[in-house]
Amino acid sequence: MRDRRANRSLPCLLLALTALVVLGSTRLEAAAAERPRIGLVLGGGGARGVAHVGVLRFLEEMRIPVDCVAGTSMGSIIGGLYASGMTPSDMDKTLKRIDWPEVFNDGPPRADLPWRTKQEQRRLLTDAAIGVQGGKIQLPQGLLQGQNLLLLLQELALPAAGIHDFDRLKVPYRAVATNIATGNPVVLGSGDLAKAMRASMSIPSALVPVKLDDKLLVDGGVSDNLPIDVVRKLCQPDVIIAVDVGAPLAPTNELTSVLSITNQLTTILTVRNVEQQVKTLGNKDVLIVPDLKDLSSTDFDRSPEAVIIGYDAAQTKRKELSRLSLSVADYQAYIAALPSIPDTDHPVIDFIQIKNNTRLSDQTIASQLRIQPGDRLDPQELNRNLNIIYGMGDFQAVDYSLVKENGKTGLIVEAKERYIGTDTLELGLSFGASLRGESLFSLTAAYTMGQLNSLGGEWRSIAQVGGNIALSTDFYQPLDADQTYFIDPFASYTAYNLTLQNLSQYRVYRTNIGVAVGRNLERWGRLSLGLRYGGGHNDLRIGESDENEGDFDEGGYSIRWGMDTLDNINFPTSGYYSDINFYDSRTALGASDDFSTLSLEAAKAFTWNKASLIPRLRLAGRLSGELGIQDLFPLGGFLNLSGYQTNQLAGQYAALGELIAMYRLDNASAAFTIPIYAGGSLEIGGVWQDISDIDPASLIPAGSLFLGADTPLGPFYLSGGWAKGGNTSLYILLGRQF
Numbered sequence: 259m260r261d262r263r264a265n266r267s268l269p270c271l272l273l274a275l276t277a278l279v280v281l282g283s284t285r286l287e288a289a290a291a292e293r294p295r296i297g298l299v300l301g302g303g304g305a306r307g308v309a310h311v312g313v314l315r316f317l318e319e320m321r322i323p324v325d326c327v328a329g330t331s332m333g334s335i336i337g338g339l340y341a342s343g344m345t346p347s348d349m350d351k352t353l354k355r356i357d358w359p360e361v362f363n364d365g366p367p368r369a370d371l372p373w374r375t376k377q378e379q380r381r382l383l384t385d386a387a388i389g390v391q392g393g394k395i396q397l398p399q400g401l402l403q404g405q406n407l408l409l410l411l412q413e414l415a416l417p418a419a420g421i422h423d424f425d426r427l428k429v430p431y432r433a434v435a436t437n438i439a440t441g442n443p444v445v446l447g448s449g450d451l452a453k454a455m456r457a458s459m460s461i462p463s464a465l466v467p468v469k470l471d472d473k474l475l476v477d478g479g480v481s482d483n484l485p486i487d488v489v490r491k492l493c494q495p496d497v498i499i500a501v502d503v504g505a506p507l508a509p510t511n512e513l514t515s516v517l518s519i520t521n522q523l524t525t526i527l528t529v530r531n532v533e534q535q536v537k538t539l540g541n542k543d544v545l546i547v548p549d550l551k552d553l554s555s556t557d558f559d560r561s562p563e564a565v566i567i568g569y570d571a572a573q574t575k576r577k578e579l580s581r582l583s584l585s586v587a588d589y590q591a592y593i594a595a596l597p598s599i600p601d602t603d604h605p606v607i608d609f610i611q612i613k614n615n616t617r618l619s620d621q622t623i624a625s626q627l628r629i630q631p632g633d634r635l636d637p638q639e640l641n642r643n644l645n646i647i648y649g650m651g652d653f654q655a656v657d658y659s660l661v662k663e664n665g666k667t668g669l670i671v672e673a674k675e676r677y678i679g680t681d682t683l684e685l686g687l688s689f690g691a692s693l694r695g696e697s698l699f700s701l702t703a704a705y706t707m708g709q710l711n712s713l714g715g716e717w718r719s720i721a722q723v724g725g726n727i728a729l730s731t732d733f734y735q736p737l738d739a740d741q742t743y744f745i746d747p748f749a750s751y752t753a754y755n756l757t758l759q760n761l762s763q764y765r766v767y768r769t770n771i772g773v774a775v776g777r778n779l780e781r782w783g784r785l786s787l788g789l790r791y792g793g794g795h796n797d798l799r800i801g802e803s804d805e806n807e808g809d810f811d812e813g814g815y816s817i818r819w820g821m822d823t824l825d826n827i828n829f830p831t832s833g834y835y836s837d838i839n840f841y842d843s844r845t846a847l848g849a850s851d852d853f854s855t856l857s858l859e860a861a862k863a864f865t866w867n868k869a870s871l872i873p874r875l876r877l878a879g880r881l882s883g884e885l886g887i888q889d890l891f892p893l894g895g896f897l898n899l900s901g902y903q904t905n906q907l908a909g910q911y912a913a914l915g916e917l918i919a920m921y922r923l924d925n926a927s928a929a930f931t932i933p934i935y936a937g938g939s940l941e942i943g944g945v946w947q948d949i950s951d952i953d954p955a956s957l958i959p960a961g962s963l964f965l966g967a968d969t970p971l972g973p974f975y976l977s978g979g980w981a982k983g984g985n986t987s988l989y990i991l992l993g994r995q996f
Contacts, residue, residue, distance in 0.1 A: 294542075295325045296582060297495030299486050300333030301532065302479035303503035304461075304555025305564065307332025308353060309548040312568025313501050315346035321589035322582045326430040326493035328445075328485045330478035333503070334433035334458035335411065338451055341431035342418035343599055350565055352414065358558035358929040364405045366645035369823040369833055372741070373784045374734060375649065376822050381686075381702070381720060386970070388685075389678025390705070396678045400466035404456060405648050407465070408657055411452040413637040418599055419660040423448050428596045432492055433458040434478035434485045438467055443481040445488055446470070450659055462524075466654075466677070479504070483528040486535040497582060498543040501568070502536070504528050505555060544578045546571050559927040606634050608666035616652065616675045619712035621739045623647055623673050635660075635669070646781070647673065650741075652680045652708045680708040687971060688724075688992065698904060700724030713739065726754040747773040755799075756887060757906055762801030766888045768794030770812065783821040790814065791848050796887055806887045813848030816841045828973035829920060829935055829966060830863040831870045843883070853883025857891070868926060872918040879911035879949070893945055896989050900941060900962035900979025903987065909945030911952060916941040920966075933968040941981075958982045964989075 298317075300310045310333060317324065329337030339349060360367070368376065389396030412419075424431045424447045433446040433454040446454040449470065457468035457475040467474045482488070484502050489495065505525055513519050539545055548571035553560055572579070584592060609631055612620040626647045629640060640658065648656040654674040661668045686702035702722045710716060715735040722728040732748035749771045756764045769792045776786030793811040798804075817840045823833035837859045843849040857878035864871045878891040893899050893914060894906035920937035941960040946952050964977035975991040 293323070293584065293588075294496035294582065295493055296323060297489035297493055297498045298324045298327040298337070299484060299489050299498060299500040300327065300329035300337045301484040301500070301502045301504055302329075302331025302333050302459075302477065302528070303483075303505060303550075304332055305558040305560065306503040306505065306548075306550050306553055306555055307336060308558070308561045308564035309503050309550060309568030309571070310336040310501055311346055311349045311353065312548075312565040312570070313546060313572045314340060315350070315565070316569050316572035317499070317579070318346055320576075320579055320582075321584045321586065322499075322579060323584060323589065323592045324429055324499075325495060326432075326489055328432040328434065328489040328492060329458070330434045330483050330485055331459045331461075333501070334478065335455045338431055338433060338455045339414055341424070341427040341429040342415055342421075342451060343428045344414070344417075350562075353561045353565070356410070356558075356561075358561075358927065359931075361406050361410055361558075362402065362929040364403045364648075366642065366649045368825050368827070370642065370646050370781050371649045372651075372781060373778050373820070373822070375651065376827070378704070378718070379827050381704070386684070387678065387682035387706075389676070390681045390683055391679045395683075398466065398678055400460075400463055402465050403655060404460070404465040404468075405645065405655055405657075407459075408452060408456045408655065409641040409644060411455050412657060413641060415451045415455070416637055416660075418451050420662060421599065422450070424451070424454075426597060427451075428599060430492055432485070432488050434482050434488055435460065435468070435470075435475035436478050436481040438462070438474045438476045441481060443478060443485070443488075444473060444475055445485075453657075479528045482531055482535070484532045484535045486538055490538075496542065498539060499546065499579075500536070500539065500543065501546045501548070501571075502532060503548055503550065503568075504532055544575055546575055556928070556930045558929050559925060604635050604637075605660065605667045607631055607669045609663075609668045611668060611670050613670060613672040616673055617680070617709040617712065618650075618673070618714055619739065622713055622741070623671065625739045625741070626650070627671065629669070640669075644671065647671075650714065652676050682706050682708065698725050700726060711735075713737070714741065726752070728752045741778060743775075743777055745773065745775045747771075755905075756890070756892070756908060757903075758801075758806075758887065758890075758908060762804070762806075763799045764806065764887060765797040765799055766794065767797065768792060768812070768888060776818075779821075782823050783819070786816075786818050788816040788818065789847075790816070794888060810886050810888060811848055811850045812843065813845075814841055814843040815847070824861075824863065826968070828968050829870075829933060830861075830872060831865040831920075832863050834860070834862040836860040843889075851883055851886065853885055853889070854881040855879065855885070855889070856881055868922040870920045870922075872920070874914075874916050874918060876912065876914040876943070878913075885910050891945065893943060896962060896964075896975065896977055896979060896987075896991060897939055897941070899943055899958060899960045899981050900939065900977070901960050901981025901985040901987055902979075907945045909947050911946040911949060912943070913952075913957075914941065914943035916943075932970075935966045935968075936964075937966065938963045960985075 327337040327341055418427060421427055435444045435446060435457040437444050453468060457470055458478045460467050460476040462476045467476045483504055484500055486498060486500055489498060507525055507529055508522055513522055536545060548567045550564065550567055553564060607629060612623050614620050614623055627643050644656045644658065654676045656673050659670045661670055684704045688700045700722050701724055702720065704718060704720045707717045713736045717733045719731040730748065730750035732746055734746045735744060737743040737745060751769045753765065753767045756766050770790050771792060772788055772790030774786045774788040776784055778784050791813045795809050796807055798807045819838045821834065821836045824830040824835050825832045839857045842854045843852060845852050859876045861872055861874040890908040890910060891912035892905035892908040893912050894902035895904035898914060916939050918937060918939045920935045923934045923936055924931050939962045942957050944956055944958045958981055960981035962977050962979040964975050967974045972992055975989060977989040979987045979989065
């Protein structure tokens with residue numbers, strides 16, 4: 259009897275549940291039909307666009323639903339993250355953790371660069387390369403490739419990585435870019451969400467354009483900075499909430515330089531198209547214009563301030579917005595009815611594919627990844643690995659996407675060849691002058707033929723002219739896909755001046771050929787064995803003729819161990835550097851004399867807020883035999899017994915200990931700035947001809963004060979130096995010093 263009643267009650271229960279679902283759905287549809295459809299428009303403005311987060315936070319507190327969203331530039335980023343499910347609170351937390359100077363940089367931190375790249379940075383002033391294709395110069399399309407910006411956007415948009423139809427996001431979404439070939443706006447409604455946001459924020463000249471569907475796209479602000487027309491077509495809203503964060507035109511009294519006038523011309527484009535869009539707003543629509551005052555489009559370090567300003571601006575529209583507010587129950591129903599997005603935040607990777615249009619083999623690229631099939635995706639670690647690949651050079655971009663195939667999740671890593679090509683020309687300028695009449699000048703050019711084979715072999719030739727002359731060429735060939743082992747045959751010619759302690763001056767000419775083989779120790783170090791042969795001539799310029807004048811032959815081998823994790827070669831604030839070099843000259847290998855030397859250099863940077871201390875040590879000397887003047891160890895110059903002129907001292911033994919102190923004067927957290935430092939050094943050292951001459955009394959105290967700037971052309975110093983014995987110098991330097 260009980261079984262019959264149970265069997266009868268089951269259909270009744272199912273019928274009741276169905277009725278409740280239908281009734282709830284009907285009420286939800288009725289509630290949605292009763293309220294107006296709302297479209298949200300987020301305008302472009304660079305860092306000013308962070309104010310959108312404050313507006314979204316206020317809309318959320320007011321329980322105002324959003325049925326579709328369209329954005330331009332920074333507005334496309336905030337809008338895209340919102341459409342993918344990120345809450346305003348999460349956006350606020352994310353903005354606070356972002357290292358903006360690093361975002362608007364290309365490639366990995368210097369510590370993650372290959373050793374060879376770090377080595378070459380010590381010879382050239384700039385990292386900017388000019389392409390050479392078919393004998394013609396090919397300039398980059400922008401100052402920055404936007405590599406780190408794209409990786410950040412891919413990390414933030416990862417929950418929606420599997421959605422390529424933007425109508426299927428939690429909120430239907432559109433990003434607006436500009437076709438640079440026609441000047442017309444391009445509305446992006448499908449594809450990779452991160453790339454769509456990146457294309458919308460391709461600031462002309464600053465960031466390279468993004469190529470999508472055979473269109474070259476730049477910042478949408480050029481054509482449609484407040485895309486009201488786009489959101490109107492997207493969901494036919496009854497009410498539009500538009501947020502304008504664009505910079506206003508500058509008054510006449512502020513147009514005082516080429517930069518300010520150029521910026522004004524760009525602003526005119528955005529202001530005019532915004533004015534046209536605003537004119538289309540109706541009485542029911544709400545326009546929010548945050549009072550961002552002096553907050554510029556590059557002030558990303560002021561993001562928390564921008565969020566507050568956006569929130570306050572939305573509050574001033576409380577009366578107009580309150581009529582759009584839902585009850586707690588209706589708003590919860592609206593949230594519950596939003597489309598769900600599959601969890602792709604940290605998926606398990608089932609397979610990996612490499613899409614590669616460079617000369618490097620897929621295996622060479624894949625070997626730098628630290629993820630294997632079966633691993634759970636760690637977005638931040640993946641970004642670091644992709645940046646390490648990018649740091650190998652010759653890439654326009656290295657990014658990724660996630661795909662689903664037969665129920666399995668795949669990681670697609672795409673490496674694109676650099677727009678300017680693999681053959682590049684780099685230029686460097688070094689200039690130094692003191693008030694004592696000494697000046698040094700050199701112009702350097704490096705021509706590199708990269709990716710000559712699947713393992714990344716490259717042929718680099720460097721020419722330096724000026725007070726010192728240097729010509730060198732080498733062919734660097736990795737021996738395995740992991741880039742662990744290498745061989746590097748080379749040839750060089752140098753001519754430089756040398757002053758001895760007796761004030762005799764020589765011009766040294768030397769030519770060398772040789773080969774180095776070794777092992778790269780990840781990216782932090784290198785161990786190598788070198789063999790070289792050559793010869794030269796010491797030409798006496800000032801002084802009495804002696805045995806140092808004349809020809810010499812060279813032949814020997816070296817063992818070298820180097821480590822370098824400094825974050826900056828010019829003004830380091832973290833990391834360490836060391837170089838240990840043993841050289842053995844052998845007559846059996848063609849040298850004029852048998853001798854051996856050992857040299858050591860080490861430094862480490864410590865930083866507290868804006869203050870940095872860099873202890874540095876240099877030791878060098880002969881272990882056996884006698885050195886010719888061409889092999890002596892020099893000291894003298896800025897940060898090398900400051901007060902003495904460059905290489906004014908030379909001996910068979912040399913030592914230098916110093917403590918460099920720096921304080922950063924500009925805002926270290928700001929993007930697009932030139933770092934400026936004030937600092938000084940305390941130094942002690944000397945040179946000696948015989949080991950018996952070395953004693954504490956012979957050490958020379960010295961020091962310096964300097965003002966320095968890490969400019970795009972290289973480090974600039976204005977400095978004064980002092981050394982015991984009345985040696986003082988003032989320096990104006992543009993060139994590598996550390």
